[in-house]
Amino acid sequence: MATVLGIDIGGTGMKAAPVDTATGELVAERHRILTPRPAVPDTMAAVFARLTAHFDWTGPVGATLPAVIKAGVARTAANIDQSWIGTDVAAAFARSSGCDVTVVNDADAAGIAEMEFGIGKGRGGVVMMITLGTGIGTALFVDGRMLPNTELGHIMMGKTEAEARASDSARQRLGLSWGKWAKRLDAYLLELERLLSPDLFILGGGVSKRHDRFIPRLTTHAPVLAAGLLNEAGIVGAAVASQQAAGTGTTMHSAPATPPRPATGT
Secondary structure (H helix, E strand, O other): OEEEEEEOOOOEEEEEEEEOOOEEEOOOOEEEEEEEOOOOOHHHHHHHHHHHHHHHOOEEEEEEOOOOOOEEEEEOOOOOHHOOOEEEOOOOOOOOHOEEEEEEEEHHHHHHHHHHHHOOOOOOOOOEEEEOOOOOEEEEEEEOOOOOOOOOOOOEOOEHHHHHHOOOOHHHHHOOOOHHHHHHHHHHHHHEEEEEHEEEEEEEEEHHHHHOHHHHHHHOOOOOOOOOOOHHHHHHHHHHHHHHHHHOOOOOHOOOOOOOOOOOOO
């Protein structure tokens, strides 16, 4: 069994757990700490070190960040402080924790997990993973191959970014009913469908636990399914990405190009 610590970092919380990368299962209860405010590199690196210390961890760590990540460096920053832009995230976390750290975009990590162990496993065609939380993250796969750092939660819908209208935080902030929020989410998915013609949408993030409240209200031609790993996908995907970077795990490039299976329900 290869075990890697996965740390999923969002605008609201930073959560970690060791992951069996052969099965995608957490091998210990996850530990969560609120994302500090302001969410700047020094304070977040300190929380990162607290998370590794909680598990007495000294081995490899896979981490996510809500940002475009290029060779470990943040090129954007969403729902975290803009001072992250240009920061070598992997190096900052490695210094604070003393661990070997791999960093990937948060939605990409969730997508990797779902394609490896969840709803997307074995599916070909165009699959879009969407995480609904503080913001909206996206991961795009074509016959199992990922196009990294898509950041399609920032497309404009009228004069407003999609995540400002259709994220779970927008639902809570505006006090929207499930029906009213589903209309906003539906408009966003229909726009993605118009632009990219996906064969399957997978919806993740914490709100996916309540998918029965909104998925039946959606009207896309492509099936929409709740993420199989729910809100643990980022942790699992981060761990898998670390192993892939080390050259010891499977890679998304090996997924079979099979046609998508029809939806069987939500």
